[in-house]
Amino acid sequence: MPSAALPPIEYRIRPAHPGAHLFEVSCTVRDPDPAGQVFRLPAWIPGSYMIREFARNIVSLRAEVDGQPWRVEKLDKHSWRAVPLRAGGTLSLHYEVYAWDLSVRAAHLDETHGFFNGTSVFLAVEGRTDRACLVDIERPEGAGYRDWKVATALPLARGVRGGARAYGFGVYRAADYDELIDHPVEMGTFTLGHFEAAGVTHDIVLTGRHDCDLGRLAEDLRRVCEWQIALFGAPPPMDYYAFLTMVVGDGYGGLEHRASTALLCSRADLPWKGMEGLPDGYKTFLGLCSHEYFHTWNVKRIKPAAFTPYDLTQENYTRLLWAFEGFTSYYDDLALVRSGVITPDDYLGLLGKTVSNVLKGNGRSKQSVAESSFDAWTKYYRQDENAPNAIVSYYAKGALVALALDLQLRAGSDGKKSLDDVMRLLWQRHGQTGQGVAETGLFEAVREVGGDTLGPKLARWLQKTVEGTDDLPLARLLKGFGIEYHAEPASKAPWLGVKLAAGNGEAKLANVFDGGPAQAAGLSAGDVLVALDGLKVGSKSLDEMLLRRRPGDAVKLHVFRRDELMSFSVVLAETPADKVSLKPAIKAGAVASKLRRGWLGSAA
Template sequence: MSCPVHYTIQAIQPAAHLFEVTLRIAEPDPVGQVFSLPAWIPGSYMIREFAKNIVTLSAQAGGKVLTVSKSDKHTWHLPAGVKEPVTLRYTVYAWDLSVRTAHLDATHGFFNGTSVFLCAHGCEDQPQLVDIRPPHGLEEAGWRIATSLSVAEGENGAAEPYGFGRYRAENYDELIDHPVEMGTFTLAEFDACGVPHAVAITGRHDCDLPRLVEDLKRICENQIRLFGEPAPMDRYVFLVMAVGDGYGGLEHRASTALLCSRADLPYPGMEAQSDGYRQFLGLCSHEYFHTWNVKRIKPAAFVPYNLSQEGYTRLLWAFEGFTSYYDDLVLIRSGRITVQDYLKLLSKTINQVHKGSGRQKQSVAESSFEAWTKYYRQDENSPNAIVSYYTKGSLVALLLDLRLRADSKGTRSLDDLMRALWLRHGQTGVGVAEDGLYALAAEIGGVAVGRWLQELVEGTGELPLETWLKRFGVSLAWEAASPAPGIGVRTTTEAEGVKIANVFDGGSAQAAGLSAGDVIIACDGLKVTSGNFDKLLARRVAGDSAEIHAFRRDELMCFEVPLQAAPADTAKLEWVARVSKTAEAQRKAWLEG
């Protein structure tokens, strides 16, 4: 059944945060046309229920209003027997300032297709035409469009570069994989290995664009050359929302949506690279690497995506974890950071894994599978129950890379494994089987390596980081984060005192009966504030006891809590100056690529 699909979208009430969308199909299904909106967005493994933001919806055909019914929370039905072209008109509330959904006010508009474009069932594989119209009431505001959607060349009203007008996608899957930013953003363009790239920054900022562009260019070129030219996209766009305090990113096939603190962007005259800017470059590197690893190299469970329900896989440790390993590694390989910077970033990752006992209870494969129910729905007990497939997955990638290099005397590495994945899966569209990484590691590094990788991924033992880093001239030692004693909690600021966010397994606070949510108001008879609790404990020694008064709900309670020495769970990495020539050569190849 031929079924061309035509959308229009317009910001009709920016102050009320409303987009209006029309969807026209020429030949509706005679047994009753069905429409639905995705329940989640690829790359963010949580049911979001985007349909909750649809405010009004109506349908017409041949000038007549049609009855619309719903069969579940995100599926709409038209009656059978409709022969004329159908127009669906609906409004979408857009007030989520994140990279996952949609946001609209008088300063800008942003949307992911999964939030605004209903899918016409039976038409998913047909070309999708989208007419993006200027915002109502802001026609003179000078808004532009930034998106990696292709211009609908040859169509009446085809958009000019960065202009409103008509765009085209080959199918619905492509349509929802190109987010759109509209507004008065700052724009910069550059070329990476022959591919046009753009950076669009929305929000108030004082970014040093030439510096940012130069850094992004080197990062992008390094990744393109790692997988091999040509790059898999004709054009790429970084969509950046600069805010007072924010952090996040979401990958797409030819773009990424990023949220950052404006202070993290480089500013004119900035000499030393700030920690915030280094973190932002790592975020850009991470999302760009996903262009290959997850957008095109996918778990078999995601081929194709089923966006109406959860998609379970035990492989996120490879798709997010390996990407997390390369995001920082590419920074040093492209000359954006120093060796000491890289060791600092690697230490931070190791610390994040070791701060919670959850790593001893949940494997990184289980973490991947349970992303829907545990990682994306964390609570006060999460540090004691789960491990991150991002951070531990990146350490698994590090170990696999080092072992492949050491065992092969430098002739094999994780780079080879990634290129093999690209050739066999990324370029073919064949999904990676649940045990596919073990088999590929065995093929590249030998059967023992494949089994070893499986043990790392499916076990809960401590990772052998010291052993393998030492072979590459990097020493790992463990030390306490602070000389002051503690009670085994993480706290947040409250007006009345400090609120316990997490109580860690094995800590004296847990043994004494303190719980997450308790608000500590006094320690040894002295008022506790956000700035003095740690100082009060620092004046004591491990083995002492503290009398802590805390509110649980509206009830005042008193606890006698022994003070503990801070655990030696903070990693300290150091570059060993004197190493063998073999170790020096392998270390150089590892960090320079």
């Protein structure tokens, strides 16, 4: 029998105890497996490559068959099974979920708002994940919640009793479990803004206190979204989109979904009425929105074969995150300049910071971006104090790989081909068909787009680059586009080779870098510097004290390691030239200027 003709899986979720951060959830199966129906909660959420064990937040669980108590047994850390039951009974599981994770990945509930990803709250029904799902989102009880609304890209359940209206509580529908968990939900007294892009309504949902100029934000996002839609070709693959944004004092994060994104931002990063120019914080927030929106195509629909379908019970390994996250990280800021939201000079400033961040980590000489992609589950998402010395970011270096590839495609074809053509090919061949990208698929796409002469050469270069650890020849490539590359020390002070932890003013070492003076002297991450040459030192005074020294000088450092006072003699060194700045060449030739305009837009 076609799954559409089978009874849907029915869910109900209610913010039962906002003060205790508890959602009450139920899952009802009209035709459960008589041999014993199994339920599972995902162990991770797509887009965030780490096993998170969401089932640990289920604090109680019970089962009923036709309203009567029924025994349910736990099989493993995230699976339950109702004991065998007679045919024809209706099985319901009722459970409470603790929701106090203020992030874009899980669930959060208090008296001010509620937020959840389906992976945190909706049990999957084994053998029935292809069924349609109905979910009744209920309002919290009490007069204080009378003004709450709902924001989600979940489709309304039209024609169903209790069906929700736009922004309302009630019943929503999903075609299957995969869709159900790909539409996060925000509820509360949020601020709502709108804009149209390529005929599609886009909502901006802001939860938390703010003074945002919604008109300015909507106009800037409209331009970015329209540019991305035009890149891949209209119409976009969704008929509605929502930017679900939690505004806090200090925060940053985003997670992509098929028709929405969950965002966390600092209120200072939002635009305000009368704001002049384009502050760095606002550029950062626009880049985050652009990044998650680009994922609508790249990773939500153009997927690695390893993700088609997802197995949410365990790690799903691929060596391609440098393309799916890295290429997205390249296009996020590029979309800002090509859409005219920021200037070419703004863009080059952002790009210089990305280059600098990659150069600061010695892990780039030990781990390739392909290895970083494969090891995301255990290394990138579980970074420790040695991370800068051991790993490379497939986001940041992946973006630079995309940059180098784009520049070579443009220069080698006299501007006729670019990475845009590769992305469009991937969209047509994989995004629109649902066929996953093989581990060699990016190399094949580049070979095809580049043509008989350029294609094989660039495909070989790309494979060698992503599987190796060499630095990218960015200075040479950018020169051909009339861009000057300058590298200099980030500080005039001599180099100690450490990074301090953010904190209460104490000079606690967060990282000790390979090959640096501190490591050579025996200092370790976690040490707290208390004196330099007999004078008290803190996080703010350390640089001032080092400015009075020169490379080659020996200084005596006193530190606390645990509760023991230790002293070290450190010979300071030259500060590495790892701060990169990029700017247009004053005298660029006609060919370079033409290529630069093709890359950054007519204003470049």
